[in-house]
Amino acid sequence: MDQIKIGEFISKKRKEKKITQSELAEKLMISDRAVSKWENGICLPDAANMQELCNILGITINDLFSGEVVDMKDNEKKLEENLLEMTKLKEQRDKELLTLEIFIGIIVSIIMFACIFVASFADMKDWLRVVLIIIGIIPFAIGISYAIRIEQIAGYYECPNCHNKYVPTYKTVLFAQHVNRTRKMKCPKCGKKSWNKKVIH
Ligand SMILES: [Zn+2]
Numbered sequence: 001m002d003q004i005k006i007g008e009f010i011s012k013k014r015k016e017k018k019i020t021q022s023e024l025a026e027k028l029m030i031s032d033r034a035v036s037k038w039e040n041g042i043c044l045p046d047a048a049n050m051q052e053l054c055n056i057l058g059i060t061i062n063d064l065f066s067g068e069v070v071d072m073k074d075n076e077k078k079l080e081e082n083l084l085e086m087t088k089l090k091e092q093r094d095k096e097l098l099t100l101e102i103f104i105g106i107i108v109s110i111i112m113f114a115c116i117f118v119a120s121f122a123d124m125k126d127w128l129r130v131v132l133i134i135i136g137i138i139p140f141a142i143g144i145s146y147a148i149r150i151e152q153i154a155g156y157y158e159c160p161n162c163h164n165k166y167v168p169t170y171k172t173v174l175f176a177q178h179v180n181r182t183r184k185m186k187c188p189k190c191g192k193k194s195w196n197k198k199v200i201h
Helices: 003-016 021-028 032-039 047-057 061-066 072-121 126-153 170-175
Strands: 156-158 182-186 193-199
Touching (some): 003 032, 003 047, 003 061, 021 032, 047 061, 061 072, 126 170
Antiparallel strands (some): 156 193
16 A cells, blocks of 8 residues: 555545645544645554545545545456455554564563562562552553453454454453463354464454
C-alpha cells in the first residue's frame, strides 16, 4: 500500500470537491493535523473514519487503498490486492505486539524481583520492606494485565481439533491454564477443551 499515493489521491479528491483540509477535518470531527498527515503520506486514515471519508470524497474504500479511482474491470483484482496487503499489515502489527508483550513481561519482572531482592536482603525498616514490595508488585500487575490484553488481540488461537481460529475474550485468556502462549481453552466452534496455540496467520 502506497501511503504517498493514497495521500496525494485524498488531497486531489478533496480539492475536486472544493473543500479545505479544515472543512474536511470538521466534517469527520478530527483535527486538521490528522488530515494533513494523511495527505502527506505520513499515516493512513483510521478504520473509524474511512467510510465517512470515502462518502465525502465520493470514492470507494477500494479506490482509497489503491490511491486512484479503480476501473470497474480491475475492481476485483485490486480488491484482492488490497485485502492481501491489509492482512500483511495486520500480521506485521501482531508480530510487533507480541514482541512488545515479551518486552513488557521482562521489564516488569525485573522491577519486581529487584524490589523483592532489596526488600529481603538490604538493611532497612520492616515497613519500608513492605512498601518496596508493593512498589515492585504494582507495575508487575499492570504490565502483566496489559501483556495478556496484547496476547488476546494479536493474531488468533487455533483449535487443534477442528482448526478453527478465533479471538477469545480477555477473561477466558486471563484464567486459562497456559504454557507460554499455548492456552487450554474451549473452542467456540467444536466445544472441545484443549491446548490452543497462538497463530499469526
Ligand atoms: Zn474446535
